[in-house]
Amino acid sequence: MSTRTPLSIEGVVPWPDEVAEQYRKAGYWQGTSIGSRIAGQVERRPDDEALVDGSTRLTYRQLWDKSASCAQYLLDLSIAPGDRIVLQLPNSWEFVALTLACFRTGIVPVMALPAHRRHELTHLASLSEATAIVVADTDRDTDLRRIAQQVAAEVPSIRTVLVHGELSNDATPHAPERALAAGMDTPGRFTDAEYEPTGADVACLLLSGGTTGLPKLIVRTHDDYVYNVLRCNDVTEFDSDTVYLGTLPSSHNFPLACPGILGALFAGGRTVMLPSPAPERALRTIDAEGVTVATVVPAVAQTWIEHQREHHTMTGTTLRVLQVGGSRMPDELAARVEPVLGARLQQVFGMAEGLINMTRLDDDPEVITNTQGRPVSEADEIAVVDEIGEPVPDGTPGALLTRGPYTPRGYFRAPEHNAKAFTPDGWYASGDIVVRRADGNLVVAGRDKDMINRGGEKISAEEVENFAYQIDGVEMAAAVAMPDPRLGEKLCLYLSLTEGHDVTLDDVVAIMNEAGVARFKLPERLVIVDQMPTTKVGKIDKKAMREDIRQRLAREDTAS
Known part of the structure; x- marks a missing residue:
């Protein structure tokens, strides 16, 4: 546990002191960093496989050493604790190693999405005042290095472009290009003790998922993100035998920490990375790697079900849980998961802004099929209210408000939006319309802009x-x-x-x-x-x- 003073970053909305103290006393926040949680597994199982990416297979010790090497590389490039870097990488072991390097140094990754281009990346870099941007060399027919240089030209704070893949031939770059690979195998000089973040330090900046405007940045601290992962681990029953399949973009909160990649590492399990959820490869990988848990959105679940019905690609029986989230899963589709794929469906309804709801693995089939679950933590507070903010009875659609130990109190550098999205006493208005049943499970009825007023x-x-x-x-x-x-x-x-x-x-x-x-x-x-x-x-x-x-x-x- 780090004893140094938390870094102060302008634009972060803190929890009120009395609320933070309440969460610490209750044991929700334990003052530990994400890296320290994984370090424990490195000590316990150094030679167990932690990560699989194609032909690359890394043990816990190998992954830890590569992330330490990358951490020192970032520091040698004058990227300091508290600095923000825009991180846009495909699903790969390098994404995991670099993310862990940030978590171990206090450098803050801004989790951009693979589909983002100049418009979005410039916005994220400018808003976060990023000092570096990390990109793959290309994405299909798009030269991401060129886009990164365009972003660097528009955002003066960017001093470095890190490239996963081949460097460009740009003779006049706006920011020096460095090969990410060069930082993965250098002799180890990094020591966690010197840089380990406190629980109160910012761990990462996630993106809001709304369809209007450019993404807002969601501040997640080590305290709240560790708690987020641990509670999701408990509900999804992750342990050292878990083999997690990551096919959704890893920068999303869902595959990263609900419980996702971090959950598998916290539990001593193994993560298998794929660049996409295309059904033929994904289903074959489930068999080949003995995958026990996979995370998809409803549209992907549908393609897997249809492919399996037609081709019977997956012949094994290792897949224990299929987590489905990101949007409401139609009840008719939910009912097909277990009969076709042989896995227990776990519906997940949550937000990168905090609150995560899940059905439980031992719930009745009716609950699993027809609801989106209930909060993963007893400390999650929920209110379902009408248009004037008054609570509605169970069984009645209403707007969802929430607060709790892993739901931040405001977006990063967004005071005007915070005034609309957060109440003075810390309730976050998610924009979701839900029905709370008498058993506490939620049914998503849509978004507040997804209700037709006829x-x-x-x-x-x-x-x-x-x-x-x-x-x-x-x-x-x-x-x-x-x-x-x-x-x-x-x-x-x-x-x-x-x-x-x-x-x-x-x-x-x-x-x-x-x-x-x-x-x-x-x-x-x-x-x-x-x-x-x-x-x-x-x-x-x-x-x-x-x-x-x-x-x-x-x-x-x-x-x-």
Whole structure:
């Protein structure tokens, strides 16, 4: 446990002193760093495999030594504790080693996404005042080194560009390029004792996942992130026999710490890295590596289920748990997981801003299929409120508010947004509409901007989408509001279909009428698309759909 004074970073919103002391006394915060948690496993099992990336297999000691080498490399480049570096790397052992190097030195990684380009990276570097940016050399047909130099030209604080792969031939770079590989195998000079962060130090800056505007930065400290991982480990039952498959971008909170890569390392398990969740390779890898837990979003779960049904690629029985999160999983799809993949479904509903809800592995099938779980910590506070902030009864949709020992009190350098998103007494307004059942489990009804207000009647997009998924041939469904001069909004349903199928609006209305659904919830327009638009974090982009239907209506008005 470090005894030095926590680093002060301007723009971080701290927990109130009395609240922080309460969390320490309760044992939620133990004053330990992320690195120290992993160091214990290095001592206990130095020769056990920690990480697999293609043909590269690293033991705990080898991974620890590479991260120490990388830590010293960063320090030698004059990147100091408390400095921020924008980290954009594919799923790889280098991502893990570099992230651990940051956690061990107090250097703060800003977790950019692989899909980000100049616009987003410039925003993140500028907002965080990053001193370095770390990129792969290329991503398909895109030269990321060139983009990094463009960012460096626009953000004066960037002094170094670290490249995973081949350096460019740029004769006049705005910031010197350094090979990340050069820092992975140098003789060890780094000592944790000199740099180990305190529990109160900032561990990393995660990205908000909203679809409006550029991402905000979420401050996670060692205290709160360690607690986050430990509680998720307990609920997901990670231990030294866990083999975790990471296919989602590792910079996301979900595959990084819920419990994810860090959870496996904390528990002494093994992580297998893949660059994408493409079903054929992922399912073969599950068999080859004896994977016990995998993390996916609903769209990926659907592709795995369909591929397994058709090809029976996965022949083994090691997969114990499939965690699904990132967006609400349709009930119909949830029911297919265990029969087809042989794994217990664990629904995960949470946010990089803190609160994580999970179904438990021993929950009744009805709970696992039809809810998104309950908080992982007894210290998580939840309120479900109406439009004026008053609590609503269980069983009634309302806006989710939360606070607790791993839900920060504000975004980084965002005072105006913090005034809207956080109450004076620390409640975070997540923007989610949920129903809390009598058993404490939550059912996600959508986002606050995902509720269609049809002449004062509120329609949950998720509810309509679940009916659409019951129709044969529906691949993806998204219900959105379309403008109406009389009612304000009506409901438009977007569908993508599997090849060879045809679905009409009458088909959707018929299945909803058969279930006795109130008529005001029936979709009044159907749009069939080849592929759903998605945001940069891989979620269905309903903002784009709302704009699309607005333009369609405008063109029809003009034509008439």
